[in-house]
Amino acid sequence: MNKAILLEKRPVGKPKLSDFKFVSNKIEEISTGELLLKTTYVSVDPYLRGRMSDAKSYIPPFELHKPISSGIIAEVIDSKNPAFTKGDFVSGMLAWKEFQKSNGEGLLKVDATRAPLSTYLGVLGMTGLTAYLGLTEIGKPKKGETIVVSGAAGAVGSIVGQIGKILGCRVIGIAGSDEKTALLKSKFGFDEAINYNTTKNMAAAIKEAAPNGVDIYFDNVGGPISDAVLLNINQFARFIICGAISLYNNTELPKSMSVQPFLVKNSALMQGFIVFNYAEKYAEAIAQLSIWLAEGKLTSAETISEGFDTIPQAFLDLFEGKNSGKMLVKI
Amino acid sequence: MNKAILLEKRPVGKPKLSDFKFVSNKIEEISTGELLLKTTYVSVDPYLRGRMSDAKSYIPPFELHKPISSGIIAEVIDSKNPAFTKGDFVSGMLAWKEFQKSNGEGLLKVDATRAPLSTYLGVLGMTGLTAYLGLTEIGKPKKGETIVVSGAAGAVGSIVGQIGKILGCRVIGIAGSDEKTALLKSKFGFDEAINYNTTKNMAAAIKEAAPNGVDIYFDNVGGPISDAVLLNINQFARFIICGAISLYNNTELPKSMSVQPFLVKNSALMQGFIVFNYAEKYAEAIAQLSIWLAEGKLTSAETISEGFDTIPQAFLDLFEGKNSGKMLVKI
Numbered sequence: 001m002n003k004a005i006l007l008e009k010r011p012v013g014k015p016k017l018s019d020f021k022f023v024s025n026k027i028e029e030i031s032t033g034e035l036l037l038k039t040t041y042v043s044v045d046p047y048l049r050g051r052m053s054d055a056k057s058y059i060p061p062f063e064l065h066k067p068i069s070s071g072i073i074a075e076v077i078d079s080k081n082p083a084f085t086k087g088d089f090v091s092g093m094l095a096w097k098e099f100q101k102s103n104g105e106g107l108l109k110v111d112a113t114r115a116p117l118s119t120y121l122g123v124l125g126m127t128g129l130t131a132y133l134g135l136t137e138i139g140k141p142k143k144g145e146t147i148v149v150s151g152a153a154g155a156v157g158s159i160v161g162q163i164g165k166i167l168g169c170r171v172i173g174i175a176g177s178d179e180k181t182a183l184l185k186s187k188f189g190f191d192e193a194i195n196y197n198t199t200k201n202m203a204a205a206i207k208e209a210a211p212n213g214v215d216i217y218f219d220n221v222g223g224p225i226s227d228a229v230l231l232n233i234n235q236f237a238r239f240i241i242c243g244a245i246s247l248y249n250n251t252e253l254p255k256s257m258s259v260q261p262f263l264v265k266n267s268a269l270m271q272g273f274i275v276f277n278y279a280e281k282y283a284e285a286i287a288q289l290s291i292w293l294a295e296g297k298l299t300s301a302e303t304i305s306e307g308f309d310t311i312p313q314a315f316l317d318l319f320e321g322k323n324s325g326k327m328l329v330k331i
Numbered sequence: 332m333n334k335a336i337l338l339e340k341r342p343v344g345k346p347k348l349s350d351f352k353f354v355s356n357k358i359e360e361i362s363t364g365e366l367l368l369k370t371t372y373v374s375v376d377p378y379l380r381g382r383m384s385d386a387k388s389y390i391p392p393f394e395l396h397k398p399i400s401s402g403i404i405a406e407v408i409d410s411k412n413p414a415f416t417k418g419d420f421v422s423g424m425l426a427w428k429e430f431q432k433s434n435g436e437g438l439l440k441v442d443a444t445r446a447p448l449s450t451y452l453g454v455l456g457m458t459g460l461t462a463y464l465g466l467t468e469i470g471k472p473k474k475g476e477t478i479v480v481s482g483a484a485g486a487v488g489s490i491v492g493q494i495g496k497i498l499g500c501r502v503i504g505i506a507g508s509d510e511k512t513a514l515l516k517s518k519f520g521f522d523e524a525i526n527y528n529t530t531k532n533m534a535a536a537i538k539e540a541a542p543n544g545v546d547i548y549f550d551n552v553g554g555p556i557s558d559a560v561l562l563n564i565n566q567f568a569r570f571i572i573c574g575a576i577s578l579y580n581n582t583e584l585p586k587s588m589s590v591q592p593f594l595v596k597n598s599a600l601m602q603g604f605i606v607f608n609y610a611e612k613y614a615e616a617i618a619q620l621s622i623w624l625a626e627g628k629l630t631s632a633e634t635i636s637e638g639f640d641t642i643p644q645a646f647l648d649l650f651e652g653k654n655s656g657k658m659l660v661k662i
Contacts, residue, residue, distance in 0.1 A: 244591040258554070261585075264575060270602070
């Protein structure tokens with residue numbers, strides 16, 4: 001049989017297990033030009049929360065009672081498409097199903113001998129692209145500048161910090177536990193790390209960690225943490241607004257410090273970043289990330305949950321900050 | 332005698348007349364290389380409020396017990412500097428004094444025969460430069476796009492709207508009285524105008540005036556008006572944050588709707604704009620503005636207060652929205 005996970009209800013506030021529904025169907029037959037895929041790794045990401053709501057956004061919402069989709073690595077187990085052979089591994093935006101057919105469109109072959117398969121959902125996938133292109137295209141870091149990263153122990157944040165160090169910047173990470181802040185310094189090479197759950201005055205802590213002020217803020221969270229960074233920005237500061245996980249489950253429009261006076265005073269910039277708008281830079285970015293990975297300059301971190309049935313819970317765990325690095329489910 | 336206006340106290344919240352002090356001194360003697368100036372027009376601007384506070388900003392705060400300075404047109408009434416002749420008119424950042432000496436540095440000669448003198452503080456001065464460069468450098472308007480301007484009947488706003496129309500955009504102005512909104516449509520050619528003082532649901536009013544959504548927002552005010560615009564932005568929207576007059580007199584850090592989720596969803600940009608950062612573009616901008624002015628495509632509007640003693644009150648009136656167009660004091 002072939003299990004699939006459907007969006008049963010649009011979550012209100014924080015998503016719950018009951019918003020998802022497991023169903024079982026027969027494995028589909030493939031026709032000429034099609035291939036049959038067996039899911040190997042499933043990426044669960046904060047941005048999926050947005051697609052579960054029925055609101056205008058950069059990608060259409062998921063349909064109710066249909067399978068959810070996300071970044072997936074799958075094995076080709078049967079092929080009637082000359083471009084793919086049984087035994088190939090591919091990455092793509094695929095459905096949360098154990099098995100599914102495809103016409104091959106939008107699938108990229110990935111090489112399990114060059115890097116671990118999961119890497120193609122992490123450093124060498126959308127996660128790495130988001131970190132690299134967000135930081136370089138909007139942040140435009142210059143050697144010696146100070147970068148603050150929120151959600152720093154997360155998939156994107158941990159890579160942003162490492163790239164910041166490679167580019168010669170001072171990097172400060174903000175995360176939610178002492179374990180994570182320790183990891184940021186020991187494993188990912190951040191200069192300073194701040195635990196927002198135990199720090200009373202975040203603005204003062206950022207000031208202490210960034211004595212020359214903040215030039216670039218890679219924002220994955222929004223909310224009070226971002227307010228505290230705003231109090232410490234330099235002239236011409238750049239804010240890459242990559243996510244706002246702290247605000248995604250709000251049921252009312254959240255309020256924060258008014259950003260306008262800070263932006264005017266400092267001629268500063270805030271820009272929403274969606275990696276899909278930079279597709280023409282993917283090849284160049286992956287080439288650079290592959291070099292750094294091969295040189296050992298980039299470390300990838302993963303939190304892996306085991307088993308198809310754990311996908312919904314792994315997704316919910318993102319909002320509790322239970323992951324370090326990329327959150328994946330291995331099937 | 333020679334009157335001057337000093338900053339007596341740093342305003343707390345809304346500035347008061349008692350924050351200013353008039354003093355009288357003798358007119359200074361000039362030495363070789365210097366010239367004596369008689370003030371003709373004084374520009375009073377919202378951004379001066381920022382300089383009255385003792386806070387880090389893009390220009391240093393005014394010193395207590397020293398004359399305030401702003402954009403001024405003055406007549407050369409005596410000169411020991413070969414670059415200037417008695418009878419010349421100049422513009423520059425000068426002190427709030429009836430008479431003052433200068434070594435000529437930073438002064439630009441202006442031609443009273445080409446355009447009315449006051450124009451050099453308005454359309455052909457910092458005001459016009461701010462409107463033109465803010466809109467074109469950050470807003471990058473494309474024909475057919477929709478622009479919303481707040482503080483639309485103010486000095487900068489009324490020019491932004493007219494330039495938007497010249498560039499083929501749909502332009503919606505937001506102002507604080509029916510007189511002003513009528514003026515926006517009749518005199519400045521805005522397509523729609525909204526009175527925020529009589530409109531209960533600003534977000535709905537903007538949606539109605541901008542059925543295709545908002546591509547560019549030229550923000551002079553911040554606060555709830557800007558929140559309402561944010562609810563109506565299109566993908567890749569650009570917010571030029573030129574001022575935040577609604578927030579300047581706050582004594583606590585003001586709160587607004589969190590902007591981050593909107594910026595992410597729409598890949599939108601918000602950038603603080605200070606005209607001084609674009610000095611290399613002044614000549615090109617003034618050339619363009621002069622052409623439009625000569626062609627009758629740009630109308631300048633001024634609210635003129637008469638007499639040196641009225642300068643502080645004219646400044647206070649800005650925060651009550653008593654001006655239409657550029658607020659000036661004629662001496």
